[in-house]
Amino acid sequence: MQTIHRRRAAVLLVAAGSLALAGCGSDNNTASSSSSSASGSTNSSSTSGETSSTDAAACPSGTLNAEGSSAQKNAFEEVVTAYNEKCPDLTINYNPTGSGTGIKQFNAGQVDFAGSDSALKTEEKDGVIEVDAAKKRCESDAWNLPMVIGPIAVAYNLDGVDKLVLDAATLAAIFQGEITTWNDPKIAALNDGVTLPSTPIKPFFRSDESGTTENFTKYLKAAGGDAWAGEPAKSWTGKGEGKEKSSGVADAVKATAGGITYVELSYAKDNALGMAQIDNGSGAVELTSESIGKFIATSTADGEGNDLRLKLDYATKEAGAYPIGLVTYEIVCSVNKDKEKQNQIKSFLTYFASSDAQTLIEEIGYAPLPTEVQSKVEAAVSALS
Numbered sequence: 001m002q003t004i005h006r007r008r009a010a011v012l013l014v015a016a017g018s019l020a021l022a023g024c025g026s027d028n029n030t031a032s033s034s035s036s037s038a039s040g041s042t043n044s045s046s047t048s049g050e051t052s053s054t055d056a057a058a059c060p061s062g063t064l065n066a067e068g069s070s071a072q073k074n075a076f077e078e079v080v081t082a083y084n085e086k087c088p089d090l091t092i093n094y095n096p097t098g099s100g101t102g103i104k105q106f107n108a109g110q111v112d113f114a115g116s117d118s119a120l121k122t123e124e125k126d127g128v129i130e131v132d133a134a135k136k137r138c139e140s141d142a143w144n145l146p147m148v149i150g151p152i153a154v155a156y157n158l159d160g161v162d163k164l165v166l167d168a169a170t171l172a173a174i175f176q177g178e179i180t181t182w183n184d185p186k187i188a189a190l191n192d193g194v195t196l197p198s199t200p201i202k203p204f205f206r207s208d209e210s211g212t213t214e215n216f217t218k219y220l221k222a223a224g225g226d227a228w229a230g231e232p233a234k235s236w237t238g239k240g241e242g243k244e245k246s247s248g249v250a251d252a253v254k255a256t257a258g259g260i261t262y263v264e265l266s267y268a269k270d271n272a273l274g275m276a277q278i279d280n281g282s283g284a285v286e287l288t289s290e291s292i293g294k295f296i297a298t299s300t301a302d303g304e305g306n307d308l309r310l311k312l313d314y315a316t317k318e319a320g321a322y323p324i325g326l327v328t329y330e331i332v333c334s335v336n337k338d339k340e341k342q343n344q345i346k347s348f349l350t351y352f353a354s355s356d357a358q359t360l361i362e363e364i365g366y367a368p369l370p371t372e373v374q375s376k377v378e379a380a381v382s383a384l385s
Contacts, residue, residue, distance in 0.1 A: 068114040
């Protein structure tokens with residue numbers, strides 16, 4: 001798979017064409033940004049006979065600051081690059097500090113919007129109800145807008161094993177330290193005919209608060225039954241060695257014989273890691289855009305109006321559905337007192353939700369929004385005021 005920087009030329013070609021509306025590199029703590037082009041540029045507009053997905057809110061100038069999910073970092077940067085080819089005067093900075101930090105920064109008014117791999121919580125945690133804190137910050141309801149579908153790969157480094165099948169109960173045992181070698185009988189039972197080495201298993205987990213961790217543990221709890229002892233959460237409760245952010249766990253597995261982790265597909269591909277097939281109860285399923293799309297299609301609406309939170313069915317036994325994935329939400333104020341800032345947000349998110357942008361991120365390891373979800377996101381972005 002080509003990385004964002006190697007694909008830049010291809011991105012520019014796509015972005016230079018019409019943007020018809022239909023309807024993650026390494027992490028660090030420094031905000032990544034896509035800046036305006038050389039001085040003297042003017043706000044872009046569509047040419048005659050061309051409909052641009054940026055026309056809904058024109059091409060504003062200024063600066064947007066967002067923070068949160070490292071799972072969407074690669075997708076976000078890809079979309080910013082393409083957007084800035086059409087609208088070069090809006091600088092968009094994104095700091096991939098993790099979902100938990102992104103929400104805290106948004107609720108504190110430190111960033112314009114947040115990216116999170118789980119929707120704002122409606123129940124209290126550490127004395128805070130995220131939905132209430134966001135409403136207080138916005139002085140209006142905050143909306144969870146699904147924008148990026150991130151398949152979660154079970155990535156491993158095991159010499160000589162090109163195909164590996166695992167299921168929820170076995171993964172739960174691995175990440176709780178109960179299965180410690182790769183030739184354990186429980187793993188062997190899922191991999192008939194595969195020669196498994198006695199190499200020690202070395203699990204790695206996200207040490208920062210992570211929506212990826214929360215979604216992975218939701219899968220273990222829902223599909224693994226009693227096998228997973230903990231409760232789903234952004235903070236890890238199993239065994240293993242902690243590393244910060246998606247890049248940290250991916251780099252660790254790449255450097256460690258016998259390593260295994262849970263990480264977004266784009267990071268597993270960038271590091272050339274093995275990726276396990278997952279038996280969801282209806283047979284082993286390879287991780288592809290199609291198989292993760294089947295999983296997302298089993299989700300149900302869990303919000304009201306334009307608050308588009310989704311409830312994912314991690315215990316699905318749908319044939320061909322890869323059951324481990326996440327939805328990254330852009331968390332925004334439904335009504336913004338700063339109308340210029342809201343216009344900037346609308347312009348960028350209008351493009352992010354478009355078919356052109358969703359196609360771009362699919363090419364680097366994400367999955368596009370299902371059509372019925374995409375149309376609702378476009379309508380919600382249009383309703384921001």
